[in-house]
Amino acid sequence: MVATASLRDRALAVLEDVVDPEIPVLTIADLGILRDVSVQGDTVEVTITPTYSGCPAMNMITLEIQTALARAGIDARIHTTLSPAWTTDWLSDAGRRKLAAFGIAPPEHTSSRRALFGEAHPACPLCGSTDTEQISEFGSTACKSLHRCRACREPFDAFKCH
């Protein structure tokens, strides 16, 4: 019982260092894609969920989880679950702060069709102004849109509300 708990704790500690390859300031826990960690015998079962159907980072994240746990001497099986579907609401508060500090405007808190279609004017992560405009709703990755700040004139990415 003690051994089981400590194996899970060790695995969780290792997973703390696994980050999104595209946004390396966010851990998979910050992102909300790490859904469950449990222990079956000597093996750790990790369940993750994709952000977007076509997110190309998922293969890489799976590999990084496997590698990080193997390096710590932990056998792991990784499962992908689709239900319930990931939403930006699962992004942790720490994750939102890290995103903004990294130069990416975090998503508005409530994911809804209104937020999806509302006129999005995220605050500029560089100068804080809300006088911003959208350049394109498709950015450098599937989860981001492209904006420009009218105050400091800098372009920036915003995490899409999903």
Add this chain to the structure above:
Amino acid sequence: MATTSIAIQESPLVLQLFRRADDALILGHRLSEWTGRAPALEEELALANIALDLIGQARGLYSHAGTITGHTEDQLAYLRDAGAWRNCLLVELPNGDFAVTIARLLLFSAFADPFWRAASGSFEATFAAMAAKAEKETAYHLRHAGEWLIRLGDGTVESHRRAQAALDLLWPYTGELFATDAADTALIEAGVIPDPASLRETWNVTLGNMLSRATLARPVDGWMQSGGRGGRHTEHLGHLLAEMQHLQRTYPGATW
């Protein structure tokens, strides 16, 4: 040596998964053909992003079908001959000019958006989970295509002419989106998929709004093309598959 094509026993559910997955993969492939050729950098990113969403949706659906038929998603995508593809004809037509690409994306997304929204309540749990993801992505595709069609239709004389020509060209391929056969009916009655015919009103309203803002005329419903759902395709699909499947057919099982 070329790899032998696979033949698959299609239960109604497997057939349905192919119909949805093949739509998504073929449209995603067509959109990916714009990579490096889009009219502006932002549009380059947008079309590639939409293609990525669609290919991602297809991957999930093929994986699910593969757990039933005993195949991998790659085998299902790369080892079926044209006659085994179940996509609607609309998505396999060549990209044409930018107006045709945008009009096709709009006509398809205006159907896919309510389809996935309704399918997120499917009694088939995996299908419902995939639908819940696809719905959010498709809403973006619909809005993007709609905004472009409005810009093209209500733009210059030339962009208006091309947008109208694109709609007129594609319209006869829209009937197939709503058509059903016995396999569909079985799934509709079992609560696995929504009845496509029940989505027509939503489709009409969405398009009506966009076409009027785009100052474009709705083409008249006449003879509708069909056949794709049963594997009878235009000549264009074979050419597309020749390119898409070439690597796996030439180097069986290649990975990277």
